[in-house]
Amino acid sequence: MEELLKIHDLTIELRTKKARYNLVENIDFTVNEKEAFGIVGESGCGKSITAYSIINLLSTPPLYIKKGSINFKGKELTNLSSKEMRKIRGNEISMIFQEPMTALDPLFTIGEQLKEVMQIHTKLTDKEMDNKVIETLKKVEIPRAEQIVNDYPHQLSGGMLQRVMIAISMINNPKLLIADEPTTALDVTIQAQILDLMNGLKEKFGTSIIMITHDLGVISETCDRVAVFYGGHVVEISDVENIFENSMHPYTLGLVKSVSSLGQKRKELYTIPGVVPTYDQMGIGCRFYDRCVKKMDICKNKVPPLKEYSKGHQCRCWLYEEVN
Amino acid sequence: MRSYITRRLLLFIPVLIGISLAVFLLMHLIPGDAVDSLLGVEATDELREQLTKQFGLDLPWYEQYFNWISGVLKGDFGYSIRTGKAILPEILSRFKVTFELSILSSIISWIIAIPLGILAAVKRNTWADGLARVVALFWVSIPNFALVTLLLLFLSLQFNYYPALQYTAFFDNPVQNLKTLIFPALVLGAIMAGSVMRMTRSSMLEVLRQDFIRTIRAKGAKEKVVIFKHALKNSFSPIITIIGMQIGYLLGGTVITEQIFSLPGLGLFILTGINQRDYPVVQGSILFFALVFVIINLIVDILYACIDPRISYK
Numbered sequence: 001m002e003e004l005l006k007i008h009d010l011t012i013e014l015r016t017k018k019a020r021y022n023l024v025e026n027i028d029f030t031v032n033e034k035e036a037f038g039i040v041g042e043s044g045c046g047k048s049i050t051a052y053s054i055i056n057l058l059s060t061p062p063l064y065i066k067k068g069s070i071n072f073k074g075k076e077l078t079n080l081s082s083k084e085m086r087k088i089r090g091n092e093i094s095m096i097f098q099e100p101m102t103a104l105d106p107l108f109t110i111g112e113q114l115k116e117v118m119q120i121h122t123k124l125t126d127k128e129m130d131n132k133v134i135e136t137l138k139k140v141e142i143p144r145a146e147q148i149v150n151d152y153p154h155q156l157s158g159g160m161l162q163r164v165m166i167a168i169s170m171i172n173n174p175k176l177l178i179a180d181e182p183t184t185a186l187d188v189t190i191q192a193q194i195l196d197l198m199n200g201l202k203e204k205f206g207t208s209i210i211m212i213t214h215d216l217g218v219i220s221e222t223c224d225r226v227a228v229f230y231g232g233h234v235v236e237i238s239d240v241e242n243i244f245e246n247s248m249h250p251y252t253l254g255l256v257k258s259v260s261s262l263g264q265k266r267k268e269l270y271t272i273p274g275v276v277p278t279y280d281q282m283g284i285g286c287r288f289y290d291r292c293v294k295k296m297d298i299c300k301n302k303v304p305p306l307k308e309y310s311k312g313h314q315c316r317c318w319l320y321e322e323v324n
Numbered sequence: 325m326r327s328y329i330t331r332r333l334l335l336f337i338p339v340l341i342g343i344s345l346a347v348f349l350l351m352h353l354i355p356g357d358a359v360d361s362l363l364g365v366e367a368t369d370e371l372r373e374q375l376t377k378q379f380g381l382d383l384p385w386y387e388q389y390f391n392w393i394s395g396v397l398k399g400d401f402g403y404s405i406r407t408g409k410a411i412l413p414e415i416l417s418r419f420k421v422t423f424e425l426s427i428l429s430s431i432i433s434w435i436i437a438i439p440l441g442i443l444a445a446v447k448r449n450t451w452a453d454g455l456a457r458v459v460a461l462f463w464v465s466i467p468n469f470a471l472v473t474l475l476l477l478f479l480s481l482q483f484n485y486y487p488a489l490q491y492t493a494f495f496d497n498p499v500q501n502l503k504t505l506i507f508p509a510l511v512l513g514a515i516m517a518g519s520v521m522r523m524t525r526s527s528m529l530e531v532l533r534q535d536f537i538r539t540i541r542a543k544g545a546k547e548k549v550v551i552f553k554h555a556l557k558n559s560f561s562p563i564i565t566i567i568g569m570q571i572g573y574l575l576g577g578t579v580i581t582e583q584i585f586s587l588p589g590l591g592l593f594i595l596t597g598i599n600q601r602d603y604p605v606v607q608g609s610i611l612f613f614a615l616v617f618v619i620i621n622l623i624v625d626i627l628y629a630c631i632d633p634r635i636s637y638k
């Protein structure tokens with residue numbers, strides 16, 4: 001399997017007048033070609049900012065990449081000029097967002113907004129673009145595509161708009177699609193349809209996907225591998241099957257426990273006690289320390305390293321370190 | 325859309341009736357009457373009575389109102405008590421001047437304010453934004469007459485400019501016409517620019533915070549496209565609102581500017597009418613002004629619908 005995106009030691013900093021905080025710290029993960037890679041974690045753990053940093057969409061100021069590398073197909077993205085970065089956005093790496101209802105410009109038609117991303121990156125004629133728009137809308141299973149191109153966003157439902165967003169992101173055949181909680185704002189039935197659609201497109205286009213979610217269920221339905229985030233750290237990376245059957249990190253264990261059974265109707269059975277510390281309350285040790293049922297002395301003052309313990313299975317926890 | 329416009333036009337009727345009544349009653353509450361101010365204190369009672377009768381001022385107020393308004397409906401605004409001239413033609417000819425001045429100064433204010441507003445929004449919280457905001461705040465806080473006077477002083481000292489003594493219509497001599505109007509228009513435009521700029525800035529900032537801007541950036545669009553094609557278009561509604569209001573006020577005449585630059589506009593006409601207790605002039609002008617104002621409001625509402633597909637008038 002070939003590596004497509006390799007993030008190494010990425011730290012994103014929030015600069016305020018008073019202080020600087022590392023919102024995410026030493027992020028390490030790799031996304032392979034044609035792979036669906038999941039990022040899962042509670043609200044505020046840094047999933048979105050990590051994703052935005054890939055295509056330099058962080059709101060700077062106040063957020064800055066403090067250190068680390070983001071390598072895409074052998075190219076270092078953190079050093080690109082804004083012009084070079086624009087060539088990648090929407091073309092080689094595209095992104096869809098959580099709120100389809102607000103993700104499109106209300107004053108332009110669906111067709112215009114699909115065409116815009118082709119106008120930026122291709123030299124197709126108007127006619128060719130029109131055809132491609134219809135063709136792509138059909139690929140994302142939008143009924144009456146010929147009429148919908150002339151509609152405005154407010155005339156479509158959330159599910160339809162998310163399909164349009166997917167169409168916009170796929171129309172230039174990107175290598176990587178970043179989906180930031182693409183189904184969180186949608187009804188359960190629509191959610192399932194959108195996930196199916198994305199699975200299908202991944203196969204058809206051979207696009208890699210980074211699927212960001214707080215829902216392990218979504219991960220199990222769509223992803224090959226997954227990184228678990230907690231408080232701005234990657235705490236575990238593994239194959240999806242492994243994460244459910246052999247989770248190592250106490251936080252992952254809790255997450256898995258809180259999901260009753262895969263694929264079927266999920267019900268919250270268990271929630272991890274305690275709350276996530278906010279970025280200004282982070283200790284200097286393991287970020288899960290306050291809520292961990294297996295905490296030890298060392299955990300309080302020293303961050304455990306992210307290490308591979310079996311092939312393809314990494315974890316950041318002192319439990320597995322031999323020094324103990 | 326068409327039926328919406330028809331309904332809005334029908335709504336004009338109660339609005340104009342209300343305004344005409346209010347103006348009419350207000351004029352009658354002002355102490356002193358036209359006959360006094362026309363004849364002076366020396367006049368004989370006979371003469372006084374005769375004139376009062378001639379102007380219909382001896383009738384009960386509602387009859388006076390009815391006579392006036394039924395004339396207005398036939399396009400007859402009556403005659404000036406002072407000059408005896410028909411009022412409507414006078415209003416219309418003065419309105420031409422005021423209209424031209426309003427349009428010219430509005431365009432000037434957009435040219436100044438909109439680019440500055442965009443710049444301040446895009447460069448928010450930098451020194452450029454700070455400077456633009458302070459200047460705009462200062463600008464909107466100075467009383468207009470002070471600004472006009474200062475500018476005139478400046479113009480006359482620096483450019484040896486003085487107001488033309490005679491107004492020249494555009495179609496008679498465009499160059500002379502523009503020469504007469506450009507300085508008052510600059511003054512008014514500069515005055516209006518402050519609030520237009522502030523509105524542009526805050527509206528742009530609001531739009532730039534919205535989610536869809538991120539989508540456009542994620543498409544790989546240039547910042548130029550993000551700002552001018554998408555953000556600016558989405559910012560227009562509040563800007564149009566404030567521009568509409570300003571044009572509305574300008575069309576009512578800008579007394580001070582007209583006075584200083586000796587322009588025969590609507591503002592001076594109304595002012596003179598008030599000073600001389602010339603009821604028909606004041607009533608007619610204000611009613612006309614109200615009509616212009618509601619028309620501008622209608623145009624603004626129609627413009628909203630042209631820009632924003634979410635607004636549909638049925």
Ligand SMILES: Nc1ncnc2c1ncn2[C@@H]1O[C@H](COP(=O)(O)OP(=O)(O)OP(=O)(O)O)[C@@H](O)[C@H]1O
Nearest residue numbers: 014023042043044045046047048049050059062279
């Ligand atoms: N522009 C910003 N200014 C200040 N803090 C920010 C900014 N953006 C994000 N943060 C902080 O960074 C942290 C991570 O935010 P992020 O949006 O990446 O979380 P997330 O994992 O995507 O959560 P969610 O599931 O709620 O989307 C949060 O604590 C958030 O408060």
Ligand code: SF4
Nearest residue numbers: 286289292299317318
């Ligand atoms: S390092 Fe310690 S506190 Fe952190 S998860 Fe492991 S056992 Fe718990």
Ligand SMILES: [Mg+2]
Nearest residue numbers: 047048049180
């Ligand atoms: Mg998020």
